[in-house]
Amino acid sequence: MARMGQRRRRFSLAVVFVLAVLGPSVGLSLLALRAASREALFVERRFEGSLLAEVNHAATRIAEVLQVVMEDLAAEAERIDSDVMALARWKKEEPLVGVPFLLQEGRVTIPEAEDDEGATFLVTFGPFLEGRSNLPVYDDIADVYRKQMRADGPGGDGVSAGAVPFPYDTAARRNDGERGQESAAHEETEGSESLLDPAKESLSTAGKTEAPVSGAFAPDPRAKMAAPKGLVQQLVSGFLKSDAAVEEDTYQKAVREGFQMLERNVLPQAALQAPALFMERASPVRSKTVVQGRLFADLRREGRSGILPRLSDEGLELLFWTQGREKDGVTGCTLDMPLLRERFVAALPEILSDVRVLMVLNEAGEPLFVPPGAGGLEWKKPFVAREISSLLPRWEVGAWLVDPGMIASLVRTTNLAVWLLVAVLLVTVATGGTVVLRTLSAEMRLARQKTTFVANVSHELKTPLTSIRLFAEMLLQHRQPDEARRDDYLRTMVSEAERLSRLVDNVLTFSRRDADNPDCIKERLNLADLVRETVEQLRPHLVLHGFSLRVEAPEMLPVQGHAEGLRQVLMNLLSNAEKYSEDRREVTVIVCSEGDEAVVEVADRGIGVPPSQAARIFEEFYRGDDSLTSTRRGTGLELSIARHIARKHGGDVTFRPRDGGGSVFSLRIPTGDDATRKGAGA
Structure with a gap:
């Protein structure tokens, strides 16, 4: 009893110590460390913003390359028009041209010199160009959202217009009514260009960080805006990024409309580490690119030219096409991807610096080339990354830290003063706190172990007793006529009894291990x-x-x-x-x-x-x-x-x-x- 009373007093003193000294000290320490942790996150966010600006700039350069390629090919295709003989000359003069083709009167024509590559082209793209099958067409989810809002707005047949979480501009609505059918036709053409020629869109937006837009300043995608189309997509993308519910609803609607979702090849580490208290981020692995099967005739009605990407087991293929002067004529070609990759790499800003590696990943999540000194990087885990364009589905521009511990070093420097203050506080209470916590921890651990021990001993006692009882009842009731089997039963009973005896011996030995044993x-x-x-x-x-x-x-x-x-x-x-x-x-x-x-x-x-x-x-x-x-x-x-x-x-x-x-x-x-x-x- 005296020993029990002494234990109770020690426990009471420990509780008083925790409540009066250790508790407040730990509370203040946690508050200080929380402030330091926030400062560390702000440092990381600033660093992330700096690298993201470089990534966006690199994406802009890639978009510029695509834009130049499209313009050059369109100019050259105008000279060819319906001249079949000029196709071979076009390929010879333009290194980027893979397999040139003409589409006339619903039939695809390629140069006679094309052999295996041309046969593969006819099998892959021939039925699509001739209108006998569709081809997956890639689009940005922001454009899908804008089309959904046009359908859900006044005059549309959508069902969820009232769920749009930002105010509908009445002046824009009134202006829409005055514009009438002419404005509606213009808007439809604008949407078509967004689908078929997204390189122009990327050129306008790739260099800008998509900042979240919300509240009264949020854009209304249903209004007919006179602003540049790239700015509209930037605002819509920012709005979707800032509101996870609307973004999820948009993706679900896209699925119901027949779109398929793509998955990204990378896991941006900065996005994964962002806590919810700072911002709500979209899933870092969800792609902004969606895909839907379309007919070539529909694309021709919506625009005059474009680049169509195609993903296959062999990788990414790009098909350029442009409307000829003749009503039914289409001129185009596949693009030489190795040469295009070289142009992408050449267009990148400084690839390797003392801080980071900037690189483009292809559709397989592999770098276009590995710069010297960057062979050990995990390419699918960049610090920050973004998709380039729906023209290059599953392609990403990313930045990798040369030294993954660099941010931690910056954080340590930032937190040094806070840690020093916390250290002074903890040194004051460390001795008493350590003793009390260790004592409490040991007592709780011992209590848990004893509880588990009692349960295990009960289980161990029950198992042999059950076996002994079972076999004894069978022998008593003469259920087993075989003498050999009865002997086995008896041996099992003896074995289980010996096991039970050993268990009891262990428990008894343990119970008196700390006492003097005269026996x-x-x-x-x-x-x-x-x-x-x-x-x-x-x-x-x-x-x-x-x-x-x-x-x-x-x-x-x-x-x-x-x-x-x-x-x-x-x-x-x-x-x-x-x-x-x-x-x-x-x-x-x-x-x-x-x-x-x-x-x-x-x-x-x-x-x-x-x-x-x-x-x-x-x-x-x-x-x-x-x-x-x-x-x-x-x-x-x-x-x-x-x-x-x-x-x-x-x-x-x-x-x-x-x-x-x-x-x-x-x-x-x-x-x-x-x-x-x-x-x-x-």
């Missing part, structure tokens, strides 16, 4: 005979469970010890070998002497002990898996008790991994006359 009297005995007797006692049980058991022992190895205690150590080690053996059920017991020590090694071919658990396997109650559903039974006391008994004898129980797999547990006790004195001091 534990050491005497002179032959350790080799004791080992052989113990092994023979357990051999039937082990053989029944498929174990091969081998003993190597000399005729005589005298020691000073307690026979039953040492027998319990050996049984615990053999039981441990049985529990943790799987397919290779081999146990070898070796008895020898090393210097002034007698050594008994129990070697198995079991699953072994992971290095992370090797230091804890001799702790009380410790088990690798202590759940009741574990397939390996036990209480977590066997090895702890074995070591305790060995140390009472002046020795120890140690562990080492076995060559070829398995474990070796060694019992070491002194053979000299001073063994009793060593054990008394253990």
